[in-house]
Amino acid sequence: MLGVNRFVAELQSHAAFTGCTVQFLTSASIDDLSPEHTMVDGVKRPKEELLGIRTVRQLRISKSRGSAALGGLHQYRISGRH
Known part of the structure; x- marks a missing residue:
């Protein structure tokens, strides 16, 4: 998991430096305690x-x-x- 934490942290710092927004997309179901969930600013889940x-x-x-x-x-x- 350390690799995921480092990757997300580095990507967040690059995004903040350049002033852009990043969206992670996954088909996996993650729980509220996963590193991806705890490190991001927002979680949006589409449902159909x-x-x-x-x-x-x-x-x-x-x-x-x-x-x-x-x-x-x-x-x-x-x-x-439009």
Whole structure:
């Protein structure tokens, strides 16, 4: 795990220095005590559910350090509009 901790810490410092935002994407399920979860500022988990013939997409905000983000499930729609 030390390698993961070091990698995330170095990436965070590079991102802070350049003023950019970094998103880690994973298909793995991580728990709240994993190094990835404890070192990041925010955790967003997409969810998709089929209700009848309609697909409902939700984004779960389970962690948002240093902001007044509203946690919980938030529905969203993907469309071709800009």
